[in-house]
Amino acid sequence: MKRQRNIITASTACLSLVIGSAVGFSVTTATAENLESRDTSTQRVKKEDFPKNQAGESYGSIANVATAEDEPDLVWTYGDGGVMGYVKKLDLNSRYAQTLEEAQKMSKEKSQTKVLKLYGEDGKIVIGTKTLGD
C-alpha cells in the first residue's frame, strides 16, 4: 500500500515537471515574440506606408527605411534654430553624385555647405531652412 502511494507521488511529480516545462517553454516563446514585435528598429517601412498630403506627397520619418526609394517625398527633420519641418527628398539627395563624372568631381572638391528649404507638411509653405555641410 505504502509502495503504491510512493509510485503515485513520483508519477504526479514527473507529470507536474513535464507540464511545468511545457508551460514554461510556451511562456518564454510568447515573451520573445512580444519583444520582437515591439522592436521597431528592425521593422522596415515602405514608401506606401507613409501618409500623404493634399498634393499626394508622402511625408514622415526616414528612421526605418531601407533604401532611397522607400524614403518619403518630404523628410521629417530638425531645421536651423531647432524648427521642425520637412525637407524635400529630391533636395536632400541632390547633394549626391548621380554619375561617375559627378563622383570624381565631388571627391576632388571640398564639400560645400548647402542650405535647403524647410517646408510644412503640405510641402508648399516654407517655414525655415536646413543647413547641411560636413
Added chain:
Amino acid sequence: MFADMNTGVQYPTASTYSTSRGGGVPASYMNPIGRSLKNGAFCHEGATGVFNTSGSQRVSATAFNMNRCGSGNYSSQGVVWLYNGNTYNAYFTFRSPEVFDGQFDGGGGSF
C-alpha cells in the same frame, strides 16, 4: 555595410563602412555617408565626398558634429550610394541604438 556612432568624443561622429563581397571595385563606385537622427527625425549627414579608390574592396567615411540638433536621443544610420553601371542607388543600414546627448541642453539648431 555597417554604421556606428561615437559619442565619447568632443564632436560626436557617425561612421559608415562599406565592403564589397565580390572583391575590388572600380573607383568611385561606393559612397558611404554618415547620418544622425534625433528622436527619429533626420538631424544631419556628412562625409558626402568620400568614394572608394580604384580596386579597393572597402571604404569608410566619418562625419562629425552629428549631435547638432540639441539635446535628445540620438541614433546613427549608415547610407551607402552604390553605382550600378548607370546611376547610383542608396542603401541604408538599420539604425543604431539611441543614446542620450545633453551636450547642447537648452540649445538647438545648426552649429
